[in-house]
Amino acid sequence: MSWIWPLLAGFLVSSAALVGSSAILLLGQKAEQASTWLLSFAIGTLLGAATLGLLPEALEHAPAERVMPLLLSGMLAFILLERVLRWRHPHEHHAGLHHPEVEQATATMLLWGDAVHNFIDGLVLGASFSVSPAAGLTASLAVFAHEVPQELSDFAILLRTGMSRRRALLLNYLSALSLIPGVLIAFMGASFWRESIGWLLPLVAGGFIYIALADLVPALHHRRGVRAGILQMLLLLAGILVPWGLGRLPHGA
Template sequence: MDVLLLIVIFTAIGGLLSVLAAGVFLLLPEHYRESALPHGISFAIGALLAGAFCGLIPHAFEDVAASDIPVLSATLMAGILVFFVLEKLLVWRHCHAHACEMHGEDAHHSHNSAENSHQHGRRAAGTFIILGDGIHNFVDGILVGAAFLTDVHLGMVTSLAVAAHEIPQEVGDFAILLHSGYERRKALLYNVLASLTTVAGGVLAYFGLGDMQASLPYFLVLAASSFIYIAVADLIPSLHVKTDIKTSLQQIGFILAGVALIVSMQHLAHRYEAADHRAIGAIEK
């Protein structure tokens, strides 16, 4: 079968499989979803931070020259600041359109407007998670395409590994979108659309891998900056609403569960890739 067709098929299957598996969360009855949602937010924090610090950032810095490290670090910092400015503009625009406290309204109106701005900020977090996930999936598609160009079997293994480590991430994404006020159908639709960027990345890798290799680390750190900003600026503050010991321990436990699952999935993917490389090396000898 043609390599390009294989890239399209496996990137599409990998992206959609992870979204649909995570979408099972949407099938839960409403009262179960409401009780599970705070745990999903905690899990998402761990998954986002682990995906950024244990996956995206190390991979971005893995093969770059020492002279490029300061530029990559600056890109990571700039990405976080850009997401802050974008969210600030979205909140300010909403505030300006509704004449909030910055326009001298009374205290009661100011309180309501501040609450509206907070809710809009949560909505912005959903927008950023879709953007960050789209970038992440696009980079995954490039990696899968590169693997297929190296060896078809390696490409298949890599696409399955990507789907496997994306499942817990997608669960967290659904939790964030629901927390941000998205309806279940829209949450599923936007996650499916974000997953299809995997196909675009794979096709682009097929036609222009040489050109994309130089810019790949920058895509990785931009995706990482998005995940870091969402976890630290938008999600972690919501965990401080409840401060009792039981809730705090549950939050810590689910954060660690998100970290552990992402790290274990990445470790499993690396083992499969290493085994496949050894098999290919043995055949070549």
């Protein structure tokens, strides 16, 4: 498979930063409110990609007694990563933005944490495309779906630190572009990834499940009421259906 397609997917997924930033600039507070609904779709996409795409693929290359411990290991690894990069989460950025030194430190930590996170996403994308186009498309959609609301929140936080719109837009997108070297490194090592599919995919699946349940689900509970709950579930199910549909594509497509 040509390296052009995973690279193109990497640039498209990186555009999540521009989508989120543009939404804030055009819609303001309404965009932040809409991000709650985007999270519901993102949760479904991540869970669907993990359980209906990555895990079945892993089980084709390794027995269940090896895959399931690796799935658990992936979750534990992301718990550790969460502790290391804890500053990147939106609910921890809103407090204490009153002094210039604090504001600059918050923006710096946010951007570096997001860059590392996007680099890891790039590794996931490159490795997935090395498995098959269908796996790459599924991973791309899952990453994009959870990156749009994340980047939307990040851009809003950068603006709250006092950063200009132009500078916040540029720096937020540059941090998103760290995904590209991750894609290239993983895809150029395609022979290694293909030999390691049995252990790589469950690790990635564990990461997706952790991100969905630990990072994103708690944000849904801020909206209460039967109507909000029904809409959230419908969007979540829609998110699950998309990777399920992509999984029906021929692997050689």
